Structure formats: structure tokens, C-alpha cells
Amino acid sequence: MTIDEIQPIATGGWTQRGGTPTAPSRGLLRPLGLREVTLRTGFWQRRQDVNRSASLAHIEHWLERAGWLGNFDAAGDGRLPGARRGREFADTEVYKLLEAMAWELGRAGDLELDARYRAIVRRVAAAQEPDGYLNTNFGRPGQRPRYSDLEWGHELYSFGHLIQAGVARARTFGADELVDVAVRAADHVCDVFGPDGIASVCGHPEIEPALVELYRVTGERRYLEQAELFIDRRGRRVLADIEFGRSYFQDDVPVRAAEVLRGHAVRATYLAAGAVDVAVETGDTELLDAVARQWRATVARRTYITGGIGSRHQDEAFGDDFVLPPDRAYSETCASVGSVMLSWRLLLAQGDARYADLIERILFNVVATSPSDDGTRFFYTNTLHQRVLGTEPAADTLVPRASSTMRAPWFEVSCCPTNLARTFAGLAAYVATSDDDGVQLHQYAAARVRTALPDGREIGCEIETAYPADGRITVRITEAPDTPWTLTLRVPHWATGATLDGAAVPTGQVRVRRRFSPGDTVVLDLPVRPRFTAPDPRIDSVRGCVAVERGPVVHCVESVDLPPHVPLEALLLDPSIAPEDRDGAVVVAGRLAPLPDGEWPYGTPAPEPGAEPLEVTLRPYHDWASRGPSTMRVWLPLINAG
Amino acid sequence: MTIDEIQPIATGGWTQRGGTPTAPSRGLLRPLGLREVTLRTGFWQRRQDVNRSASLAHIEHWLERAGWLGNFDAAGDGRLPGARRGREFADTEVYKLLEAMAWELGRAGDLELDARYRAIVRRVAAAQEPDGYLNTNFGRPGQRPRYSDLEWGHELYSFGHLIQAGVARARTFGADELVDVAVRAADHVCDVFGPDGIASVCGHPEIEPALVELYRVTGERRYLEQAELFIDRRGRRVLADIEFGRSYFQDDVPVRAAEVLRGHAVRATYLAAGAVDVAVETGDTELLDAVARQWRATVARRTYITGGIGSRHQDEAFGDDFVLPPDRAYSETCASVGSVMLSWRLLLAQGDARYADLIERILFNVVATSPSDDGTRFFYTNTLHQRVLGTEPAADTLVPRASSTMRAPWFEVSCCPTNLARTFAGLAAYVATSDDDGVQLHQYAAARVRTALPDGREIGCEIETAYPADGRITVRITEAPDTPWTLTLRVPHWATGATLDGAAVPTGQVRVRRRFSPGDTVVLDLPVRPRFTAPDPRIDSVRGCVAVERGPVVHCVESVDLPPHVPLEALLLDPSIAPEDRDGAVVVAGRLAPLPDGEWPYGTPAPEPGAEPLEVTLRPYHDWASRGPSTMRVWLPLINAG
Structure with a gap:
């Protein structure tokens, strides 16, 4: 029996397509599912394989070893707070592992992985309280009360990651225990933070995109409204002033009034991603334009050449415009994951190739940089200038987050390995999209694409390339309707001199509209010579x-x-x-x-x-x-x- | 009645000479007292006057207002921990104010200031416990136990500043209540941290130079031995590893083995100053050479053009060699005060003009930069590049330490204003020294110098100059023996082309040995044209x-x-x-x-x-x-x- 034979309950039509991390109900482009785009031998497939075969187990091992998984057992057994291990957000690493496993199961079933996933879900579910609350760090005798520290407690942030894991499972499998847990958690959040509830937000955004995604899965409009409420509340000084200033958690200026991303870079990108989600679902053009404007200003003035963001070690934050020191660059791996999330949402909404350009830059120069070849060590920060020889941390060492000058197996704050795991597992989702008239290729990797347009026309193609080592990308049509449709290819902004089937094409997007036949090829040549x-x-x-x-x-x-x-x-x-x-x-x-x-x-x-x-x-x-x-x-x- | 008529008890021969912040018992050069060197109208006298007339009262006002002085009353009244205000090291700002007042009283008596000083001392003394322990933040029911957090608790650091205040009073006045308190505190420290006591050190060095100075005042060798023990213990990983690493508090490498200053810049300079003190008093040439070597490496590779040190905001620390970004420069005011303390000690021990060169650079470009013209606002950090317009904090605002881009009236961590106050009050001490054969001028300011050499020969001179606006320094002899002696003048390292009485002189030191008569002048011309x-x-x-x-x-x-x-x-x-x-x-x-x-x-x-x-x-x-x-x-x- 393979996992495909386990009874799935269809949710939003995604389960057969392998799921997708974000699924907006409108926008210029539609995402494809993890079974509609399959990576083939090449740069990214190798990394995705290592993630599946090594990183997931490595992460699970460390979550057990560091006791962060055990926190859930201790919650069920009444051994908290005494037995609790890790920082206040340790629960989320478990959730991000579950999310990664869910995407991985979505793109390619595996009974053994499914069993490991289910075993963890059982432990998590056992810790949920009757009213839906779930956090191993708050609310028990001897612990601080629930929601007594919105600035630093990360409770809603934790729910966000729990819900995103549930969304991943719902989209790739259907209803199951984790989806139940996530729905009950979301209901709890809406009960407590709704229009008549606590009129505040979480110090670390994340609940916002999660609630919108759960709305997209379930159709429960209350989740969308709660996300909208969180977006609207922020920036009105509802959180306490802290040493780093309220800009640290983006509570200085309302989202729709801000000019640029600022403060803690992961927080900034997660919040902006959630704002795009809310804007798209509510048709709030003003909000969407505001985030797009912030994205442009951030790319033009606050982004490293690698695509990395956040130059300050002290508060893991953006510096002022153009303060991008290569030494002591922070460029946190997670901030780049957040930046991909944000750019992808803007790309789906607005279709502009610049968003895919940034995603490419981040993927090749931060996401690919962080993990070791064997997928068991990671950079938390990604400096652009290393002045002194680093020291390889021992394999059994848990190191402070930004102190290692070499990749490290695990961190006291270990958000980056799990963030990478879920990104690699869902990586194929960023390769291509569709619209009513055809398919758009945004990222170049050896891959197979098979999808159906909304009118039922089936389209398939193979992308053959050794990119980025080589600049030739051959798209071979494998399935095509007998009516014309449009194949759109991104020409990266750096690719001056690119040609399509031998003819010069400008940077941006190039569209080929015609009736294709299986076997037809379109050849894009990108000039990858060094510059x-x-x-x-x-x-x-x-x-x-x-x-x-x-x-x-x-x-x-x-x-x-x-x-x-x-x-x-x-x-x-x-x-x-x-x-x-x-x-x-x-x-x-x-x-x-x-x-x-x-x-x-x-x-x-x-x-x-x-x-x-x-x-x-x-x-x-x-x-x-x-x-x-x-x-x-x-x-x-x-x-x-x- | 002036303060001179209040009965002083002579201590170490210093009280008539106005006291001096450090008084090594050996070394190439001997410091002069605050009444042996008097600043006259000019750049530094104006700042010293503002310090006396405005900053001391401003600081006292804020210590009351922030409740940090009240902490001592609360300790006496049994209202702690409930009534305690401020950070764990808040006591020390009171001690540094007392030290500043003591130097100020030493250089120029003032009954009103003396009364304010005595009133604060009474409140401090009332909080001392029978065994000499004194700290408003530890050891009471509801507070953490004494010495339970050597990494961050700052208890020995607090004793250090208390003792330095007591030393200032002893040197400028004689025995009094504060000197008693300091001696009892030092005895307590030796009892608890002696050879058979807690075998550790304080996360923030400061007790080390303080104990040596108290040894110099009292002759009690136990204090010197305790300081030596603290110096020797550090660097052997006696403190816990923290996120910033043990280098943060210099517990990574023993003092005598280190190659360069590193970690938290204030901690590094205070420790190095204490190491010089120990080395000088114990004749430990190896230790002295080690610190001198660290000083040279730090000046050559880790110092801003302003003389400021410490480039990292996150841990207020030195960066790697040559990491000296002008934007987000930290260059904490206190680190420069510590660097003056260190350089002055090395100058007294070794006589090298480079130490005085650095002191000059720091004084004109960090110490003079931090306070506002009216002495009631301060820079905590001293950036070399401000990219965005700052905002003037309101006069009644207490701001986070490094967040202000303008001078601020007070900080949550307010170490810098009090450190400046004690430095300005004792500033004349850095102008000149003597040895068996004459007088050395290290800093150029309009001033009067009157001292007696060890053999009883009396020397007096007036320094007339508009330096640094003008480069001409005229030394007019006012008192001289009828035997030859040597007047030594520093020629700053930047002063290529300097002349002495019209003849070219190299940079470094120039010595004039002859029999001087009152009225003789020596004219040094330094080329201050811009470069x-x-x-x-x-x-x-x-x-x-x-x-x-x-x-x-x-x-x-x-x-x-x-x-x-x-x-x-x-x-x-x-x-x-x-x-x-x-x-x-x-x-x-x-x-x-x-x-x-x-x-x-x-x-x-x-x-x-x-x-x-x-x-x-x-x-x-x-x-x-x-x-x-x-x-x-x-x-x-x-x-x-x-």
C-alpha cells in the first residue's frame, strides 16, 4: 500500500495536485501543485532530495534530543513547567517540521515518513487544551498566564505555524488529526482576539498569513476577518515600546501607511505576506499597492546582492537605506524564506517578473547557501565577508544562533533549519503558474510540468536545462491542446542579450502564443557568462x-x-x-x-x-x-x- | 568657611595637592594632583565648568527622578525589592556621581556641593549591611541571592565604583563616611572572593583597578592581592558561556596571554587598566608588556579615527580587526573613558608619547563630543555617519541607551553621563606629570602648573594657548630652581613640521633641559592646518x-x-x-x-x-x-x- 491508497478527504481540489503553500482565490496567476511540477535531476532536485533523505531526520533527531518534542509529552503528562526545554517559540520548530513532512508527503508519498508524521501529530494533539489553546510555555501553574507577554511570548506566532502545518496537510491529504488541531486553534484565536476580544497583536507576525490560508482551505470567513483585524491593528502602538523600538515588530506605522520594510526582517516579511493575503481576499487594492510599494523600496535600498535582507545583528533587523555591510551582514536564512513567501504572493497577485527575479536571487544565493551539502548543517546568518577563519562546531553542539562562522548542526534558536525544510519540500511550487491562457515559467530547473487550464485544456512540458551552470533552457512540449495557448518565460533582469529560439528578447517576460504540438521545443538562451x-x-x-x-x-x-x-x-x-x-x-x-x-x-x-x-x-x-x-x-x- | 577649613585627614600626601585618579607607587612618570594643574580659560576649562555648574546637578536630578538614589533609602527602610527602580547596575551611577563630586571638591572647594555630597553619602551608607555588603538589587527576601549571577549581576562592578568614589574622597579630603563604606566593602569582597572563597570573577571588570587604588590609599596589601587574584582568574572560563561568547567579558583567554582587546569594550578597558595597576604594583613586567602589546594591536587595528572603540551595537563590543563601520559605529562614550584610564596608566608606567597621543584624540573627539554645550544631554554612542535626521528627545525622556540619534538627557542605562562627569572633574590630572628631573606636558590647554619635584625643587609654569583652534603653545616659567631641569613637551604624531622656539622638532617628545628663570618662555608651534x-x-x-x-x-x-x-x-x-x-x-x-x-x-x-x-x-x-x-x-x- 502506498500513501496514495490511504483514504484522503479532498480539500479545495488540491490533494490530487499535491498541494501548494499559498492558494489565493484571485490574482493574475494561479499556483500549480507539488504534483503538477516535478523537479528532475539538477541543482534543485539534488537539494530537495537531501532535504527529504537527510534534513527531515536530522531535524527530528534534534527536536527529540533538545527536548522540544518532549515538551508536548510533558504537557500531556502534567510535567510542565519543570520539564520544559528550549526557548519560548520551541513548539514552532515541531510545527515547521510537520509542515515540511506534509509537503514532502504531498509531492511523493512515503509510508514510513507518513508514520513518523502521524506519530508527531499524536504527541502535539495530546497537548491541546479543551478550548483549543496549545502552547507548552504558557498558562499552566508555574508558567506565565496566557497572552501576558504579547511582545515576546510568541503564542500567536506559534499558532500561525501550527495552522500552516495543518493547511499543508489539508491541501496534500485532506482532513486529519493535525487539521483538526489547527482548526480548533484558529477558532480559539478568533474567540480570544476577535472584535470584542483582546485588541492587540503578536510581537511576531505569522498568524496573519496562516489564518488567511486556513480560510482558503475551509471557507470559514471568520479566519479571514481575524487576519484582517490583526493587520489593521498593527502599527497603532498596541504593543509596548521596547529597547529596539516598536518598529522591531512593525507596530510603529500601520501596514498600509508604511513606505518600506523595517524592523526585524523575518517579522517584516511574514507580516507583509499576510497583508498581501488579506488584500487579495478582500479586494483591498490600497493595501496591496502599499505592500508592493514597500517591496520595491526594500529591494532598491535594503537588500544585499544575494537577495538577503536584514543587516543588523543586534535586533536581526533592517538597517537604514543602503546600510548593507558585507561583514557582519546578518541576512538571516529565515528572512529570505519570508522574502520568498512575500514575493511569491505579489507575483501571483500582480504577475510582475521582478518578483520572480528576486525569488531566483534568494534561492540561489541564500536558500542554497544555508545548508551543507549533506543537509545536516546550516547557516543561520549569511555573511558576505568572513574575515577570520571559522571553527567547525562539533556534530553534537547546539550553538547560539548567529555566533557560528561555519554551518552548525543545530541552534538554541533553530528556526532556520525547519524553515529551509518546508521551503525545499515545497520548492516545485515556485517554478510555474498558469492563467486562463497558458503556463508561465518563473524559475528554471530541470522539471516536468503537467497541468490543466481552467477550461480543461491539458498542458504538459519538460524543462531540460543544466541551469545555472549552463544558460540554455529547452522547453519541450509533451501535451498540448489543439488550440493556441501562451507559454510565458521569464527573462531575468541580468540577462541582457538573451535569445529565444535564436532571436533577441528583452529582459522581463517573453510570451510565445501559438498552437503547440507535442515534441515542439522552445529554447531560451540566457547569457550566464561571468560579469x-x-x-x-x-x-x-x-x-x-x-x-x-x-x-x-x-x-x-x-x-x-x-x-x-x-x-x-x-x-x-x-x-x-x-x-x-x-x-x-x-x-x-x-x-x-x-x-x-x-x-x-x-x-x-x-x-x-x-x-x-x-x-x-x-x-x-x-x-x-x-x-x-x-x-x-x-x-x-x-x-x-x- | 570654605571647604579647605573643614578638617581633612591627610591620606597619602594627596589631599593638599587635590588628589589624582590613579597614583601608582612606581613608574617612569608621576601624576600631578588636581590642585597642581589648574585649567584656565579655554576649550577644556569651559567644559569642566559646565560639568560642575550644570551636569552634576542634572545627574543628581535624574538619579532622584529615576529612583536610583531612592533605592538606597528603600534598602534602609526595608522596602526592597518592591520599590527598586532601574537596571541591576543602577547603584553605580550614584557612586560615579559621588566620585565626580569628590574630584570637583578636590580641585576647588564648595560648601554647597560638599553638603550635597555628604547627603548622598549618608543615604548610601545607610544601605550597607553589617558585613560590608552593599547592593540594592541582591540578597534580600524576594531578590536573588548574593553572587548568584556573576555573569550579569554586576555586584563586584558596583563595589568597584563604590571603592573608586571612596578613593577619590580619601585622596581629596581624607577619611570620611564614604571612605569607611568603601573600605568595609573592599574587606567584604576580599572575605568572599579571597583565595579560599568563591573562585570566580565579575562579568563586568571594575573591581580590579578599584582595589589596587584602595591599596594605594590605605597600604592594605590584601586589596592588591585580591585584585591580582581577579586578574589571574579571568580568562580561564570561570564564567558561564553566554550567547555573545566568553570573550564578551574577557573570560576566553587569560589577560597575560591575550593579543588584543576584545569583547565588550568598556569591560575590556577597565580590565586592562586594572591589569596595568596590578602589574605596576607587583613588578610583573610580563603582565605589563602583555597589556601594552594589546594596547598597540587595538590602536593599530580596532580603533576609530576619533579614538573611539567598539563597533558592534549587539554586544557593545570590538569587531574583528579593521571592522570599523562609520555608520552604526557604537563607540560608546564609556569605552573611551575606559581607554583614557588605560592609556594614562600605561603612560605613567612607560612614558611613551603614543599613549598621550591617543588620550588627546579621545578627549577631543569622543569625550568632547558626547555632552551638549550646556552639559545636560549626552551621546551614549558616537557614530561617525548619521544617515537620517535624528529626533531630539524631549527634556523629560529617559531613552534606551543607543537608540537616540541626538544627545539625550538620560538613558535607561545611563553609565555615560556619570562617567563623563568624573572624567571632566578630574581632567586636569591628564595634562602634566613629573619625574625626578622635571615636568612633562602631555595635553595642551591653557593651564597653570605648580609642583615640587621629589627633591623639593619647586617648578611653576603657565601654559598659554588657544589650542586646538591655534597651534601655538607658549610655556611661561613662573617658578624655577636655580639648577637645571627638564621640560618635556609632547609633539603629537600628526604634527609633522612642528617647531620649538622656531627650530624644527620631530614628533614624539622634545626635551628642553636647562636652568630656567621665571619669565622664560618656550614656544611650541604645532601645524594645525587642515589635512x-x-x-x-x-x-x-x-x-x-x-x-x-x-x-x-x-x-x-x-x-x-x-x-x-x-x-x-x-x-x-x-x-x-x-x-x-x-x-x-x-x-x-x-x-x-x-x-x-x-x-x-x-x-x-x-x-x-x-x-x-x-x-x-x-x-x-x-x-x-x-x-x-x-x-x-x-x-x-x-x-x-x-
Whole structure:
């Protein structure tokens, strides 16, 4: 018996299609399900396989070991608060694992994984209280009262992740115990925080997109209204002022009045994603436009070249405009997951290729960077400049979240591994969409797409590519109606010189509308040769530097690739010699600056670089630190930049 | 009756000389007392007067208002913990105010100030417990037990400031109630943390230099031995590992093994100052050399051009070598106070002019920057680049420590105002020293110096100068023996081209040994014309920029000095046109870069600057933000730096 034979209860028509993380009821584009898009051998399928085969078990192991799963048992057994382990939001890592498992089960059934999923669900369900409340950290004798610390308690945030896990299960399987738990939790939240209830919000947004998604699953309008209420309440100083200021949890300015994302970057993106969900479902154009405007300002002024966001360690927050230091970059992995969530929602609503451009950048340069090749170690933060050699944490170490300069197996705050797990499990969802007239390809990966348009016309295609190593993307039609339809391909913003079937195409989107026959191909060639990229002069921290990109992949220099006598900090790039592909790697030319050895580091003009040219091999940034400790930099200083 | 008529009990020979903050029993140079060096009308005397006339009362007002003084009354009345206000280290602000008052009383008696001082001492003394313990935050029913949180509890740190206040009183007045309290506290510390006691240290160093100073006052060797024990214990992982790592409180590496200052910058400097004290008193050359080596490495690689230290907001800590971002610079005022303490101790021990060079830099560019002209508002952090207009906090606001972009009247953590107060009150101590053969002038300010060498020869001089506005320093001898002696003058490291009585002198120290007669003058001319200063190329965050210095004073551009159509971020400096003095201000030439307006801030080469030259007036950095909110930068990007 495979999982497909287990009796599913259909929910919203998604279960046969494999489910999808977000399913708006309107918008320019419609998402496809995890069984409508299947990744084939290549860059992303390899990572998705590792996630399934290694990361899920690794996470489950650590959740047991750290006692965060045990917290639910202790709740059922009456051993709380004494037996509780972990931070106030530890419950959510269990929920995010369940969500990841649900997507994974949706895209490819597996009885053993299903059994593990069900075993965890039983433990979680046993901890739910009769009124639907569920949190191992509040409300029992010896614990703080429920909702007594909305600023830091993360109770609604926890419900949000619980509900998102339930939504994943409902969309990929149908009603089950977890879906029940999630619905009861959502009802509880609406009871307590409704129009006549506690007139406040959670310090950490997340409940907002979760409630809208549960509304989309169940049709229960109360969930949507509650999400709308949370969005409207925030920004009116309903939470206490804290050392970081109310902007930390976006309670400084109402969502529809804000100009840019600010404060804690994960909070900011989750909230904005929920605001898009509310706007789309309620037809609130003003709110949608406000978030789109904030997205544009954030991309133009507060985003790293990797797509990462949040430059401050102190409060895991956005800095001021153009404050994007490469060293001590925070660029939390979870903030990038949130940014994908937000951009995907805006793409579905508005169809603009820029949203998919950002998703591509984030996927190749943050989401692909965080996990180790074997899927059992992770970067919590993603710096763009490592000045000192890191230390590999021992395999059994639980490390503080941002302290490791190498990938670490687990963290005291371990939100990133589970966030990656659910993202990898649902990754195929971001590849393609459909509308009434055809299919749109947003991300390029070897994949198979099979879907039916709303009028019933069935469309299938194979995407053959070695992207991003190679820029050729061949779309081979496998199923097509005998009427014309439109195949839309994204041409990334960096892909000046791209061609479609040999003809030049501008960046943005290219549409091919015709009657296709099975066997037809459309060939998009993207120029992935390496290129120099200069920063806006207002990004002071990288003045006089360039980065090297190749297609969507940001590259870096690692000290392990330098000759032994060359310190990374002495390397100056020669911008007059173009970077080139050689033997599968990117090679640039530079020269070596003698390093001053003074008592005071100010006053001496920069020493002249040596005359001897030097060739240096760059590596994709997402691979960095995979060969042991190294120093690393993405932004390379130019000769004569001072 | 003046305070001089109140009966003092002589202690260590200092009371008639006005006391001195540190009084090592050996070393190359001997400090002078606060009545041996008197500041005259000029840059520093104005600030010292404001400190006396405005800041002391302002601080006392806030200590009452915030309830931190009331904590001591509540302790005596048995109203703790319920009535306690403020953070765990709130007691120390009271102690630092007492220390400031004691120095102020030492340099110039004042019955009214003495009465205020005595009133506070009575309230503090009433809270001391029979065994000498004194802390309003620990040890009572309902409070945590004494010494149950050495990492964060700040109990020994509090004793340190209490003892330093007692030392100030003993040196400037003699035995009194506060000195008694301090001695009993020190005895308690030795009882509890001695060789057979708790084998640990305080998370925040400060007890170490305090105990050595009390040893110097009392001759009680036990205090020195206890300080030595604290120095030796630290760095052996006696404190718990915390999120910031043990380097935060310098418990990662033993003091004598460390290569550079690291971790929390205030902690690092206080500890290093205490280590110098211990090394000097015990003749431990290895320890002294270790701290001197750390000082050199820190100055060469971890210090801002202002002399400020500590670049990280998150943990108020040093970054890695050369990580000195001008925006989000932390550069805590207290860390600079600690750096002056450390450098002064090393100067007394080793006589090297570089220590006095750093003190000058810190005084003019951090210590002078923090307080407002009227002495009632303060910068806690001292950024070198302000990108957005700040907001003036209301006069009655208590703000989080580092959140204000303008000077603020008081902080939730308000260590900086009281640290400044004690520094300004004792400022004259840093001007000059003596040795067996004469007098050394380290800092230039209009002042009068009168002292006696150990052999009884009396020396007096007047220093006449408008420094730093003008570079001429005239030393007029007012008293001199009829035997030769040496007048030593520091020539700052930036003062290439300095002359002494018209003859060129190298930077470092210049010595004039001869028989002087009253009325003789020695004239040092320091070239204070403005100059460009380039950073070490490893300080990535200011690549392609220069700063403008004039004498010891770092300058900056403020937006209030720019024409209305010129945004600060568009200004590019023309390095081919030298900065010049004009009408008492520094003027530089630049051009204006058009600012890109793209959707993505990477990929576009920097736009060409406009052809029109532009003149811009700079201001001393220490004056910035004194004319209302402005944006500001110290490091100015050069034309063509990319």
C-alpha cells in the first residue's frame, strides 16, 4: 500500500495536485501543485532530495534530543513547567517540521515518513487544551498566564505555524488529526482576539498569513476577518515600546501607511505576506499597492546582492537605506524564506517578473547557501565577508544562533533549519503558474510540468536545462491542446542579450502564443557568462568594489583558493580584465597590495599594488565554507579605489 | 568657611595637592594632583565648568527622578525589592556621581556641593549591611541571592565604583563616611572572593583597578592581592558561556596571554587598566608588556579615527580587526573613558608619547563630543555617519541607551553621563606629570602648573594657548630652581613640521633641559592646518574616502551646512584641492554625483559627478548635532573612487 491508497478527504481540489503553500482565490496567476511540477535531476532536485533523505531526520533527531518534542509529552503528562526545554517559540520548530513532512508527503508519498508524521501529530494533539489553546510555555501553574507577554511570548506566532502545518496537510491529504488541531486553534484565536476580544497583536507576525490560508482551505470567513483585524491593528502602538523600538515588530506605522520594510526582517516579511493575503481576499487594492510599494523600496535600498535582507545583528533587523555591510551582514536564512513567501504572493497577485527575479536571487544565493551539502548543517546568518577563519562546531553542539562562522548542526534558536525544510519540500511550487491562457515559467530547473487550464485544456512540458551552470533552457512540449495557448518565460533582469529560439528578447517576460504540438521545443538562451557588478554609490560599505556574478549566482573568493602567500585582504581586482569561465570555474585577474604595518591605521595613503598580475578562481557563494574554514569575500576591492 | 577649613585627614600626601585618579607607587612618570594643574580659560576649562555648574546637578536630578538614589533609602527602610527602580547596575551611577563630586571638591572647594555630597553619602551608607555588603538589587527576601549571577549581576562592578568614589574622597579630603563604606566593602569582597572563597570573577571588570587604588590609599596589601587574584582568574572560563561568547567579558583567554582587546569594550578597558595597576604594583613586567602589546594591536587595528572603540551595537563590543563601520559605529562614550584610564596608566608606567597621543584624540573627539554645550544631554554612542535626521528627545525622556540619534538627557542605562562627569572633574590630572628631573606636558590647554619635584625643587609654569583652534603653545616659567631641569613637551604624531622656539622638532617628545628663570618662555608651534587623512585599505567600510583633520580635531560634514539642493550622500570630495582654513572654519572642495534611481542597487556603474565645483564647510565632529537634527559624515567619498 502506498500513501496514495490511504483514504484522503479532498480539500479545495488540491490533494490530487499535491498541494501548494499559498492558494489565493484571485490574482493574475494561479499556483500549480507539488504534483503538477516535478523537479528532475539538477541543482534543485539534488537539494530537495537531501532535504527529504537527510534534513527531515536530522531535524527530528534534534527536536527529540533538545527536548522540544518532549515538551508536548510533558504537557500531556502534567510535567510542565519543570520539564520544559528550549526557548519560548520551541513548539514552532515541531510545527515547521510537520509542515515540511506534509509537503514532502504531498509531492511523493512515503509510508514510513507518513508514520513518523502521524506519530508527531499524536504527541502535539495530546497537548491541546479543551478550548483549543496549545502552547507548552504558557498558562499552566508555574508558567506565565496566557497572552501576558504579547511582545515576546510568541503564542500567536506559534499558532500561525501550527495552522500552516495543518493547511499543508489539508491541501496534500485532506482532513486529519493535525487539521483538526489547527482548526480548533484558529477558532480559539478568533474567540480570544476577535472584535470584542483582546485588541492587540503578536510581537511576531505569522498568524496573519496562516489564518488567511486556513480560510482558503475551509471557507470559514471568520479566519479571514481575524487576519484582517490583526493587520489593521498593527502599527497603532498596541504593543509596548521596547529597547529596539516598536518598529522591531512593525507596530510603529500601520501596514498600509508604511513606505518600506523595517524592523526585524523575518517579522517584516511574514507580516507583509499576510497583508498581501488579506488584500487579495478582500479586494483591498490600497493595501496591496502599499505592500508592493514597500517591496520595491526594500529591494532598491535594503537588500544585499544575494537577495538577503536584514543587516543588523543586534535586533536581526533592517538597517537604514543602503546600510548593507558585507561583514557582519546578518541576512538571516529565515528572512529570505519570508522574502520568498512575500514575493511569491505579489507575483501571483500582480504577475510582475521582478518578483520572480528576486525569488531566483534568494534561492540561489541564500536558500542554497544555508545548508551543507549533506543537509545536516546550516547557516543561520549569511555573511558576505568572513574575515577570520571559522571553527567547525562539533556534530553534537547546539550553538547560539548567529555566533557560528561555519554551518552548525543545530541552534538554541533553530528556526532556520525547519524553515529551509518546508521551503525545499515545497520548492516545485515556485517554478510555474498558469492563467486562463497558458503556463508561465518563473524559475528554471530541470522539471516536468503537467497541468490543466481552467477550461480543461491539458498542458504538459519538460524543462531540460543544466541551469545555472549552463544558460540554455529547452522547453519541450509533451501535451498540448489543439488550440493556441501562451507559454510565458521569464527573462531575468541580468540577462541582457538573451535569445529565444535564436532571436533577441528583452529582459522581463517573453510570451510565445501559438498552437503547440507535442515534441515542439522552445529554447531560451540566457547569457550566464561571468560579469562584474558595481554597487550603488550610497552603499558606502562596498565603495570601490565589484562583485562577480554568473547568471543568477553570486560568486566569492575563498582563502582556500588563494596561493599560500596571498592574504585575502591584499587582493585587488583589475577591472580592465573581464572575468572568464575556465574549466567550470570563474577566473578573475588582480594584483597584490602590500599591507601597511603601522601603529595607527589612518593617515597613510594606500600602498601601490604590486606589478605582478595574479589569477584567482572564484566559487559560487552558495558553496562557500564547504571545504573547511576559510576567509571569504563577495565584494572585491578594485585597484586604485583608494 | 570654605571647604579647605573643614578638617581633612591627610591620606597619602594627596589631599593638599587635590588628589589624582590613579597614583601608582612606581613608574617612569608621576601624576600631578588636581590642585597642581589648574585649567584656565579655554576649550577644556569651559567644559569642566559646565560639568560642575550644570551636569552634576542634572545627574543628581535624574538619579532622584529615576529612583536610583531612592533605592538606597528603600534598602534602609526595608522596602526592597518592591520599590527598586532601574537596571541591576543602577547603584553605580550614584557612586560615579559621588566620585565626580569628590574630584570637583578636590580641585576647588564648595560648601554647597560638599553638603550635597555628604547627603548622598549618608543615604548610601545607610544601605550597607553589617558585613560590608552593599547592593540594592541582591540578597534580600524576594531578590536573588548574593553572587548568584556573576555573569550579569554586576555586584563586584558596583563595589568597584563604590571603592573608586571612596578613593577619590580619601585622596581629596581624607577619611570620611564614604571612605569607611568603601573600605568595609573592599574587606567584604576580599572575605568572599579571597583565595579560599568563591573562585570566580565579575562579568563586568571594575573591581580590579578599584582595589589596587584602595591599596594605594590605605597600604592594605590584601586589596592588591585580591585584585591580582581577579586578574589571574579571568580568562580561564570561570564564567558561564553566554550567547555573545566568553570573550564578551574577557573570560576566553587569560589577560597575560591575550593579543588584543576584545569583547565588550568598556569591560575590556577597565580590565586592562586594572591589569596595568596590578602589574605596576607587583613588578610583573610580563603582565605589563602583555597589556601594552594589546594596547598597540587595538590602536593599530580596532580603533576609530576619533579614538573611539567598539563597533558592534549587539554586544557593545570590538569587531574583528579593521571592522570599523562609520555608520552604526557604537563607540560608546564609556569605552573611551575606559581607554583614557588605560592609556594614562600605561603612560605613567612607560612614558611613551603614543599613549598621550591617543588620550588627546579621545578627549577631543569622543569625550568632547558626547555632552551638549550646556552639559545636560549626552551621546551614549558616537557614530561617525548619521544617515537620517535624528529626533531630539524631549527634556523629560529617559531613552534606551543607543537608540537616540541626538544627545539625550538620560538613558535607561545611563553609565555615560556619570562617567563623563568624573572624567571632566578630574581632567586636569591628564595634562602634566613629573619625574625626578622635571615636568612633562602631555595635553595642551591653557593651564597653570605648580609642583615640587621629589627633591623639593619647586617648578611653576603657565601654559598659554588657544589650542586646538591655534597651534601655538607658549610655556611661561613662573617658578624655577636655580639648577637645571627638564621640560618635556609632547609633539603629537600628526604634527609633522612642528617647531620649538622656531627650530624644527620631530614628533614624539622634545626635551628642553636647562636652568630656567621665571619669565622664560618656550614656544611650541604645532601645524594645525587642515589635512586629509586616508584609512588603511583593510578598513573596508571607508574605502575610497578620506577624513579631514585639523590638529587633533576630526571634522565632519553636516547637512545643515550644505546648500538646500545638495543631499549629503551625493557629495564627492576632490582630493586635488587641499582643505583650507577660512574664517575660522575648514573648507573643502567637491563635486556632486547624481544619485541613481534604479529598482535594484547593483549593476549600474557609479554616475559621473557633475562638473561644477562645490565648496563645503566642515565642522569639528565634537560639535555635530548641536544645531538641531542633521545628517553627518566624517569619511568623505572621493571623486572617482567608484
